[in-house]
Amino acid sequence: MNKLIIALMLSFFSLTQSVRGQEDSIKVSLMTCAPGTEIYALFGHTALRYEDTARGEDWVFNYGMFSFNTPHFIYRFVKGETDYELGVTPYSYFEGSYAMRGSSVYQQTLNLTMAEKQKLRRLLEENYQPENRVYRYNFFYDNCTTRARDIIEECIEGKVVYPDGKEGLSFRDIVHQYTKGHEWDELGIDMCLGSEADEPVDARKQMFAPFYMLEAAGKATIVAGDSVRPFVLQEKKVVDVEPEGGEGGFPLSPLVCVFVLMGAVCLVGWIQLKVKKVIWIWDLFLFGVQGLAGCVIAFLVCFSTHPTVGSNWLILLLNPIPLIYLPVMVYRAIKGKKDLYHLINIAYLTLFIMIMPFVQQKFNATVLPLALCLLLCSASHVLLYYRQNNK
Structure with missing residues (x-):
């Protein structure tokens, strides 16, 4: 009888270690990329990294893919009918492209359970189906950052609680933080935005900007019943480069x-x-x-x-x-x-x-x-x- 109990305990321990090993082999991270010099890159970028070392997988899921060669791109962009899509690339390619561009990349490894990681993988694969990957881009409400945040929240068993945002900030205030030093880009954006852009926005709306999302994620918690755990396990800079100097633009402001x-x-x-x-x-x-x-x-x-x-x-x-x-x-x-x-x-x-x-x-x-x-x-x-x- 004692031998049977010992055998069961060893089997249970072995299974537990196997599950833990599987969990440790899979990491999901929020990737935040520093701004570039082009107008579409002035605000930075957000993507998701999915690592499975046991299966030799390391992918980046990127909701910010678009093409200037799309028919009638300028007209559709001005009209607000720009379509973006989810793209998937090897992490090495993603890292190399941002290093070459001179943009640093920050990685926040998320504190997800095995079930949540698996659900997220299923959701991402479903999103990547040809019939699902394209979406109507909206700069403030539906972009690469909000899409990454929303799909993470969808897989979590509980609720993500974010810290309070910066009081009194408007969309235009946040835009100006990123267009500083780019006066002509700022002028063009200011000319387009109306009075609604000057209304104060809450913490969730402020997360349209990648670095506001990074800051909020770092202080967020996951609440499930009486259980509270940090949203982010670890944060590090995986690409550390100096930004490239922008090409000389028009000399006068x-x-x-x-x-x-x-x-x-x-x-x-x-x-x-x-x-x-x-x-x-x-x-x-x-x-x-x-x-x-x-x-x-x-x-x-x-x-x-x-x-x-x-x-x-x-x-x-x-x-x-x-x-x-x-x-x-x-x-x-x-x-x-x-x-x-x-x-x-x-x-x-x-x-x-x-x-x-x-x-x-x-x-x-x-x-x-x-x-x-x-x-x-x-x-x-x-x-x-x-x-x-x-x-």
């Missing part, structure tokens, strides 16, 4: 450029008063650019499905009206006729400048001087007309 434009507007206005004639080609340039930019803003406001772009108060300044009216404006300028457009524009732009501080939207620093440029241009037209008719 947007703010400097808009002040140069203001100087040009003043100079052209002075020349027009001296020669007593409208330089209509300047109108063609200035109001044409305003109208073209307005077409983009109007398209985003009216047709794009991107989040937060539909509430953009900038449409009051940049809209298609100047482009539509431009032929009439040029014709009247050539004929030396009075144009009520400029009187109306002065009043309109003055009103826009007055209400700017009261609108619940943070405008880029270039918006005010740009509005002043357009106002000064119209003012020079009005002044020239009255000089011509009061000789």
Whole structure:
């Protein structure tokens, strides 16, 4: 009898050790990649690493795969219909590509049970099926980071409890943290985002940014009944490189450029008063650019499905009206006729400048001087007309 009990105990111990060994051979990690220099890489990246040393597997599941060669990519991107997909690559390739790019990679090994790891593997394999791998990308609400977070949570027996986020932060605040030093990229993004991007967001929404997810994961716990365990077992830097210097972009910042434009507007206005004639080609340039930019803003406001772009108060300044009216404006300028457009524009732009501080939207620093440029241009037209008719 004693021999039977001893044999059963040894068998149980052997089985336990086998299960533990199997658990130790499988690791699931959250991979966070440092920002790159391209606009689509400014915010970093998140992926999942699945290691099974017993089976010689080491894969990275990446929800951030897309192709610029997709038909009508630019149009679909602006409209908010960009499709991303789940890709799977060997870890060695993933690590090498980020090392070559000059982006460090942080690995957070997750504290999952064997059952949770197996379920996660099944979910990832199901997601990778051709009919499931493509999804409609949404920068703030459904991206490579939120997809990785959500599928991890789906496999956990319990609930992941994250720490409180940073109070008062908005989507635009977080975007600005990553566009610092990239003024032209920041300008383009600011021009597209509306007032909704300035509303404070909670901790979960802040996790759209990879490094906010990394910080939250490091402090999170898994709660299942009375059991509480840390979400992350271990964190380390698996790729430690210095970021590559970005290629030299345009040497002048947007703010400097808009002040140069203001100087040009003043100079052209002075020349027009001296020669007593409208330089209509300047109108063609200035109001044409305003109208073209307005077409983009109007398209985003009216047709794009991107989040937060539909509430953009900038449409009051940049809209298609100047482009539509431009032929009439040029014709009247050539004929030396009075144009009520400029009187109306002065009043309109003055009103826009007055209400700017009261609108619940943070405008880029270039918006005010740009509005002043357009106002000064119209003012020079009005002044020239009255000089011509009061000789």
